[in-house]
Amino acid sequence: MAAKKPPSAASAPPSDAGLFEEIGGGFLSAAATVGGMGLLGYKIIQRLVTFRIDRAETLRNLYRMGVKSIPIVIVTALFTGAIMVIQAAPLVVRLGAQGLLGWGAGFGILREIAPLLTALMINGRVGANNTAELGTMVVTEQIDALRVLAIDPIAFLIAPRFVAMVTTLFLSTIFADTLALLGAAYGGLGLLGVEPKTFYNGLTSGLLGLSDVTSGLVKSIVFGIVIALSSCQYGLGVKGGAPGVGRAVNATVVASAAGIFILDYFVSFTLD
C-alpha cells in the first residue's frame, strides 16, 4: 500500500489526496504552528521577565517598524475615516439626524475599523518584512552563527522584534484613531455637508465612552502579539532558499490575518 501510494499521488492533481487526509493534515499543521507560536511566546516572556533583551536592537527595530510605518498608517486612517462616513451616510439621511453621524462613524472607527485596518497594514508591511528578514538570516545560516558565538538568538533577535512590534501597533492604533476621526469629520463635511463641529458633538455627547477607546486599544495589543509571534515563527522555520522565503512570507501574512480576525471576535465578545 505504501508502495502504491506515491505514483498515484504524483500523477493525480493535488486535490485528489483524499478529503479527510487534507482536512486532517491542515488541522495538524495548524496545531503545530499554534503550538510553536506558544512555545516561542513562552521563551520570549522568559527573556523579558529577566530583562535579557538587547536594547540597541530594540530601539533599531522600533525605528524601522514604527517610524517607517507612519506614512502608511496616515493614508490608511484618513481614507478609512472617509469611507466610514460614506457607509454611515444612509443611516443619517434616512433618520435625518446629523448629530448621529459622529456617533455612528466614531463607534465603528474606535472599536473595530481603526485597530483592524491598522493591524492589517502593519501585518503586510512589518510582519511580512520581519519574516523575510529572519528567513534570509536562517537561509544564510546567520542564526547558527549567532549560536556559535554564544549569543542567544531569542534575546538578541526575537524578543526585541516582539517588543517593537507590539509597541508599534499600539501606538499606531492611537494615531490611527485620531486620524480616522479627522478623516471622518472632513469627509462628512465634504460629502454630507455636516459641520465638523456637529460631528465632534456627536462624538462627545455621551453615547461613546472610554470603554470604546480601550476596547480598540486592547485589540491592538492582541493583534500585535499575534503578528509578532506568527512572523517570527514562520521566519525561523524557513527552509529552502529564496523560494522558501517567499513561501514563508506568504504563509505568515495569511496566518496573521486569519489570527487577527479570529481573535478580534473573541476579544469583542469577552470585553462586552
Place this chain on the structure above:
Amino acid sequence: MDAAKTHDESAPPSGLDQATEAPDESIAAVVGAQAMQLVGMGLEIASVFIRTLYYCVRGRPDFGAVVRQMFEIGNRSVVFLTVVMGFIGMILVLQGGLQVKRILPEFSMVGASYLELLIRDLAATISALMLATRVGAGIAAEIGSMVVTEQVDALRMCAADPIDYLIKPRFLASLVMTICLVIWAAGVAMLTGMLTAYIMFDVNPRTFFNLNLVDTGDLVVGLAKCLAYGAAIPVVAGHSGLTTHGGSEGVGWATTRAVVNASLAVIVLDLILSALGYVLLGP
C-alpha cells in the same frame, strides 16, 4: 527661450546639492521625494495595467494557464476567506447589536442595515483586503523568485513579454475569481451574522434576512468594487514581483511591497467607488 534653457540646466545641480548637503533637514524635501516616488510607481503600475489590457486583446490565448491560475487564486483561497468572513459576520452583528442597544432596544432593522452594508461595501472590501494579502503575496513571491532566478530574463530572451506570459493569466483569473469569492464570502458572512443575531439578540432569522434596504444601486456599487479590486490586485502585485532585485531578501521585500501596495490600492479604490456611488446613485 535661451533663458528658459539655462534655467532648466541650472536647476538639477542645485536640487542635487540640496539633496546631498541636507538629506533630512527639510520636511518638504522628504515629503516631496516620497510623493515623486509614489507618482512614479503609480505611472509604472498604470503602464503594467495598460499592457495587460493590450495583451488581453492582442496576446496569445492561453486558456490552460488561466484555468491553473483560477485554481491557484480561487480554490486555494476559499478556506481562508470562509474563516475570515465567518468571523467578520459575527463581529459586525455583535458590534452593531451593541450599538443599537445603546439607543433603542429594537433589533428589527439590524439585519436590513447589515445586509445593505455588506452588499454595498464590506463583503467586497474585506474579501479584497484578504485577497490582497493572500493572492498578492503569492503572486509577488512567485514572480519575484522567477526574476531572481533569471527565468523572466529567459522569457524576454525568447521574445515572450513577461506581462503577456505571467501577469495576463493572473489578471483574467483574478477578475473572474474575485467576483465568485466575494459572492461566496457575502453568503458566509450573512449566515454567521444571522446566527449571531439569533443567539445573542434573539432576532428571528426571517426578520433578520430583510432585503428591503438593498436596491440596485447597492448591488451595482458592490459588483463594481469586485471588478476594480480583482483587476487591481494582480496588476499591483505583479508589478512588485517584476521589480524584484537582489536574492532571497529581495523576494521578501517584493512580497511586502505587494501586500502593502495592493491593500492601499483596495482602500483607495474603495473610497473612490464609494464616493462615486454616493454622488451618482444617492444614499
